[in-house]
Amino acid sequence: MTATQEVAQRESKDVQSKSREQEIVLAPAVNIFENNHGITVQAEMPGVSKDRLNVQADRNSLLIEGDIAIDMPAGIQALYADVQGTKYRRSFVLSGELEIDQIEAQLKDGQLTVRIPKRAKYRPRKVEVQSA
Amino acid sequence: MFGNLFGSFDTRLFDDVRRLESEMEQLFGRADPPAGIRAMRRGTFPPINVGVTPERVDIYLFAAGLDPKGLDISIQQNLLAVSGERPLPLDEAADYYRQERFVGEFRRVITLPDDADPDRVDATYRDGVLHITVQRSEAVRPRQITVN
Numbered sequence: 001m002t003a004t005q006e007v008a009q010r011e012s013k014d015v016q017s018k019s020r021e022q023e024i025v026l027a028p029a030v031n032i033f034e035n036n037h038g039i040t041v042q043a044e045m046p047g048v049s050k051d052r053l054n055v056q057a058d059r060n061s062l063l064i065e066g067d068i069a070i071d072m073p074a075g076i077q078a079l080y081a082d083v084q085g086t087k088y089r090r091s092f093v094l095s096g097e098l099e100i101d102q103i104e105a106q107l108k109d110g111q112l113t114v115r116i117p118k119r120a121k122y123r124p125r126k127v128e129v130q131s132a
Numbered sequence: 133m134f135g136n137l138f139g140s141f142d143t144r145l146f147d148d149v150r151r152l153e154s155e156m157e158q159l160f161g162r163a164d165p166p167a168g169i170r171a172m173r174r175g176t177f178p179p180i181n182v183g184v185t186p187e188r189v190d191i192y193l194f195a196a197g198l199d200p201k202g203l204d205i206s207i208q209q210n211l212l213a214v215s216g217e218r219p220l221p222l223d224e225a226a227d228y229y230r231q232e233r234f235v236g237e238f239r240r241v242i243t244l245p246d247d248a249d250p251d252r253v254d255a256t257y258r259d260g261v262l263h264i265t266v267q268r269s270e271a272v273r274p275r276q277i278t279v280n
Contacts, residue, residue, distance in 0.1 A: 031233045033226035040226075044233055046178075046194040046260030070192055070261055073185050080171065080242075082179030083194050110196030110260015 026085035028064070028112075032092075036124055038117035039098065045088045046110035055105040055114060057094065062103075064112060065089040097122035170241045177218075177234035178262075182242060186274055189244055189266045196260030203257075205264065207250045212264065215239035 028043040041062070045053070048066030056063045067087045094100065097118050104115045178195035193214060203216040220235040222228070244266055252267035 029232040029234070030230055031220075031228065032230040033223055033228045035223060035226040040223075042233065044196045044260070046196040049259050069259075071258075071263060072183065073188070073190065076183035076185050076190060079182040079184055079189075081181045082176075083181050083192075109198065109257070110194075 023087060024085040025087055025089045026083070027090045028088040030090065036118075038115060041092070041112075041114040041116070043088075043090065043112040043114070044110065045107075045112050047083075048088065048107070048110060048112075050107050053105075053107055053112065055103075055112070057100045057103050057116070059094070059096075059100065061091050061093055062114065062116070063089070063091040064114065066112075170243055172240065176240070177238050178240070180240060180242065184245065184268075186268070188268055189248055191242055191264040191266070193240070193262040193264075194260065195238075195262055198257065198260075198262070200257040200262070203255075203262065205253075205255055207244075207248075207253055207266070209250070210244040210246055210248050212242045212244055212248075212253075212266065213239065214242075214262070214264070 028045050030044070031042045033040055041064070043064055045064075045066050045068075047068035047070050049069065052069055053066040054063070065088060068083070068085065094116070099117045099119050102117045106113045178193045180194070181192040183190045183192075191212065195216075195218070197220075198216060198218055203214065206213050215238065217237045218235060220233060245268065247268045248266045249269050250266075253264065255262060255264045257263075
């Protein structure tokens with residue numbers, strides 16, 4: 001199993017999913033695009049390390065979530081804060097032609113890339129025109 | 133005459149906008165604390181958090197996918213400026229459904245407390261967060277005074 005698959009298959013309990021009442025959840029900004037091979041989701045999750053990330057897919061949905069952990073000195077007082085959340089979470093509804101067993105996830109510099117391939121029979125095939 | 137006409141129009145328009153703003157703030161509980169004079173509107177890339185302790189100022193820029201070598205961090209008196217670029221190559225052969233991510237050049241300026249020491253600045257980039265620490269001068273730290 002490759003590292004990327006491990007990330008994809010990690011159970012949600014690994015990420016602190018115990019409901020902390022006051023936590024503010026942010027929706028990460030995403031780019032989503034599709035080509036012949038499948039769909040790619042790129043999500044911005046700065047402050048999330050690999051061990052605090054959870055990417056989960058079932059037949060109908062893709063869930064991405066992660067806890068923000070930044071290195072802060074004790075007794076820090078906020079002067080200004082654009083980011084007031086402690087975690088990111090966003091989910092998407094998948095469709096049937098996607099091969100959820102083959103999902104790959106990669107996290108680099110707070111940038112998550114999830115690749116969801118299409119089942120082979122749904123990939124467009126080029127039809128060669130034979131000359132008579 | 134026109135002044136009067138436009139004047140009243142403007143006022144009403146802006147009153148409406150202001151009322152809408154305050155209603156939104158109430159609705160979402162987002163009545164902002166007073167903003168810094170160099171702060172930019174919410175949603176500007178990259179989002180910034182600034183915190184202080186008596187010893188230092190910590191600045192966090194939430195900017196995923198940057199090349200740290202391409203960042204320009206400069207400090208002049210008590211102004212910290214960070215600029216850089218995030219290229220985001222598009223897949224020409226793909227159909228894009230959502231494009232929410234910021235692309236291009238950015239620059240943000242942060243006012244530091246007056247006692248920030250421009251000679252003692254550190255920056256690290258980890259997990260998509262640029263963390264800049266600026267030490268504060270000793271002289272202004274709170275000092276405990278014992279009564280004899």
